[in-house]
Amino acid sequence: MTSHPFGGIWCASSSTYALRKAVEDMQPCEEVKDTLLWSFYVDDMLKSVASPQETIEVIEDTRSVLRHGGFNLTKFMINDVKLLESIDEQDRAKEAKELTSNMHSKVLGIKWDVENDCFFFVSKGVQTQNVTRRVMLSQLASTYDPLGLVLPIIVPAKILFQEATRLKMSWDENIPISLCQKWLKWITSLYEISRLRFPRCVLPLEWNGCTSELHHFCDASEVAFGACTYLRTIDQDGKVHVALLASKARVAPIKGVTIPRLEISAAVEAAKLDVVVKRELDIPLLKSNFWSDSTIALAYIQNETRRFKTFVANRVTLIRQVSEANQWHHVSGDENPADVLSRGCFVDNLPASWFNGPPFLSNYKCAWPAQDNLVGHLQDEDPEVRREVYPTSIVQMCQSGVTQHPIDTLIEHYSSLYRLKKAVGWWLRLIQFLKKKIPQNSPLEIHELKHAENLIVKHVQGRAYFHETKNIEAGKTVLKSSSIYKLSPILIDGVEWTLSRVRKKFWIIRGRKLVKRVKMDCIVCKRLYGAPMNQRMSDLPPRGVNPGGQPLARQGYPSKVWSDNGTNLVGARAELARSVRDLDRSLIVRETRRRDVEWSFNPPSASHHGGVWERMIRKLYISHIKWDMNLLTVRMKNYRKMDLT
Structure with a gap:
């Protein structure tokens, strides 16, 4: 295939590949190579050089290389009339066929005043009384401004379009009269946009050995x-030149956002601009400077001790990735040129500082705004500052006098039951360490996790059924209005509680045995805590097994697996042990501990330890033998009948 239909989505990538392939095959000098690789946008070349001689060399060398690759570089436009005269007329741009003093051209969609070497814009707004959201969006898109040079003038239209969107109007429904009048006023002012001029050259040609730096303003x-x-x-003689490069603006979200959040979002746009401009400029630059009139946004960026909520934290992280805290400075709102981006304006109201920056940038650094004590400290009451949550409430009690139970604090902190049990388990270990001074660095055992789970359940039950617990402790019955009345609730540690109450005043020899005997003979205790008449199924024993089905798929993971020392089971265990040697042991420990699974073997030749399943095996064995004997008896009878016949 030697050609492509013009306008296909593949044209840009195909032509760029062919262009780079020509450079690779020809191996031109570095100047021409850089021009072909970095100064082309699809089939348009934009190149800026310092002298007419360099211009001629770039044109001749570039055309020579491209000619060998099958490309014909044509449609030249140069801001030097003498150089343009040296180009054949058929190779000039159509705007330059006749050399006049008022030549205009386009540079990637932007109007270019060739004689004055300035960019300018022409309004395409259309006055119409039937203003809809579709019309508004169409006129907004007709003003092509990739650098954001006239963005302050476009912002009012974006705000009006958002107001129409907020009213939830359809695309072809006429907007309200009040909104339509504002829109037509903006369209009228847009006709004056052609008066604005923006110099294409931002670095004076006669300045040699100068130093340059970027200044970003946000609001x-x-x-x-x-x-x-x-x-x-700044040149060697100390002269200062400031020029606008680019801008970026967005309307605030329809959903309400606080001003501090919008200020930090504006700072993000400044940080992004810094990255883009540095990548595109091919001149040496000093460290960038960032300016904002929001002290709260600067406090967020320069913070080193506080943690923020997600919205601010993500944006501060992005800013700190591309800049340092000492690069951010405070500027007053009157001197901030970005203020016009946050509100918008008409052409007649565009301030002079928009073109050349605030006046202090044209002075030396000693005349810049002072930065002493302008950025305040963040307060704990700031809505964007995340409140510190400690793993235990002991520290909170010391700092703020809060008497919240540690388990309540951990429940609020964790959203996973397993992680909550681990946290409580480690907290219990800490208590034991403080009591016995014996450190334990091993992972939590299953019994510790179970103890932590029981402690959590008891605590939650005590909080949820506070009055019921108090009634039981006082020897009273649970009210019938309680949701747990029909469950006949009791306190597991009733004997210990009774004994502790008695020992507050008297010490009874063998008191625990006496309390148990009294409790067994107590009529009230039997009435309150006696077993109901209907038989209830008891819990399965800890060593109970489920003989039928697939225990893992249907019944879940067992808490403990018991088996005898049969050769097949012992061999399986040994085979599994060999298989997992190369696995992640810490992962295995965590997963088995998470599911509370243990596997224990009975002593060898001690089948009586597994009486439950041995009895079941014997029963199945006898049933199988009886079935085989019955089957054999039937077959013998049939055989005898056949023999008699």
């Missing part, structure tokens, strides 16, 4: 936020 309001970037250059 936000209730309706919009944005950032703009300026290039500040």
